[in-house]
Amino acid sequence: MSRREPRVAKRKRNLLRANGVREVDWKDTALLRQFISDRGKIRARRVTGLSPQEQKQVATAIKNAREMALLPYPAARRGA
Amino acid sequence: MSRHYEVMVILDPSLDERTVAPTLDNFLNVIRNSGGSVEKVDVWGRRRLAYEIKKNAEGIYAVLDLQSDPDAVKELDRQLSLQETVLRTKVVRRTVPRGTKAAQKIAAKA
Numbered sequence: 001m002s003r004r005e006p007r008v009a010k011r012k013r014n015l016l017r018a019n020g021v022r023e024v025d026w027k028d029t030a031l032l033r034q035f036i037s038d039r040g041k042i043r044a045r046r047v048t049g050l051s052p053q054e055q056k057q058v059a060t061a062i063k064n065a066r067e068m069a070l071l072p073y074p075a076a077r078r079g080a
Numbered sequence: 081m082s083r084h085y086e087v088m089v090i091l092d093p094s095l096d097e098r099t100v101a102p103t104l105d106n107f108l109n110v111i112r113n114s115g116g117s118v119e120k121v122d123v124w125g126r127r128r129l130a131y132e133i134k135k136n137a138e139g140i141y142a143v144l145d146l147q148s149d150p151d152a153v154k155e156l157d158r159q160l161s162l163q164e165t166v167l168r169t170k171v172v173r174r175t176v177p178r179g180t181k182a183a184q185k186i187a188a189k190a
Contacts, residue, residue, distance in 0.1 A: 026172070027088075027143070068088055068170050069129035069139065 024054075026061035029070045036062060040072040082116060084174035085146040085153050090129075090139040092165040097125055100140055108144070110156045116148030133167045145174070 021031060035043050035058050042062055045055045065071040091100060100123050108118050124141035133139065146153065153171055160166050 064170070064172065066130070068090065068141075068168060069131055069133060072130040 024057040024061045026064035027070070028061075029065060032058065032062050032065055032071060036071065040074040082147055082149055085144075085148055086172045086174045087144040087146060087153070087156065087160075088170045088172070089142045089144070089160060090133065090167040090169075091142065092167060093126055093136055093138040093140055095140060095165055097123065097140060100142060104142055104144065107156060107159055108146075110159065111146055111148045111152050114149055114152035116146060116152050118144065118146055120145035136167060139167050 021028075024031070026032070035048055037043060042059055045052070048055065048058070050058065062071060066073055089104070095103075101121060104121060104123075108121075111118055120143075122143040122145075124143065126138055127141050129137060129139050157169055157171050160169050
């Protein structure tokens with residue numbers, strides 16, 4: 001029987017919002033780019049470590065920015 | 081009921097950037113005539129689009145900050161989108177920083 005290693009407490013996730021951002025602006029592409037993958041997908045909450053409210057704000061902002069061609073839509077193919 | 085609005089416009093990149101502000105100003109008369117006010121016209125200039133719009137890889141971005149009635153903004157948006165040189169528009173209610181709304185309510189009561 002394999003003994004389970006006791007789970008190490010996860011290190012505190014880097015809350016990007018701590019960098020002085022209180023309200024997410026959909027025009028701030030430099031900030032929003034940190035929350036999308038190379039493919040253009042929105043990063044999951046378990047990755048970003050944001051609260052539900054913050055994640056919602058970020059997601060909405062990214063979607064708004066996409067509509068105005070500030071950010072890409074998720075690419076269907078690799079490398080696109 | 082007058083509200084804050086933020087209007088983003090993407091214009092055809094073949095336009096001269098210097099003519100953008102005066103042209104937009106022309107459209108903003110709709111807002112002024114209806115009793116609204118234009119707080120800021122910010123022309124970002126030419127910028128690469130994340131994807132092509134009407135075969136254009138670039139666009140001239142401009143952001144307008146308005147204080148206006150909903151109907152006037154709707155009309156402005158309609159007129160802009162009729163324009164061939166306007167690739168895309170977006171109207172967003174400007175977000176009120178957290179807490180200010182409650183603060184205003186308290187101030188109104190006092």
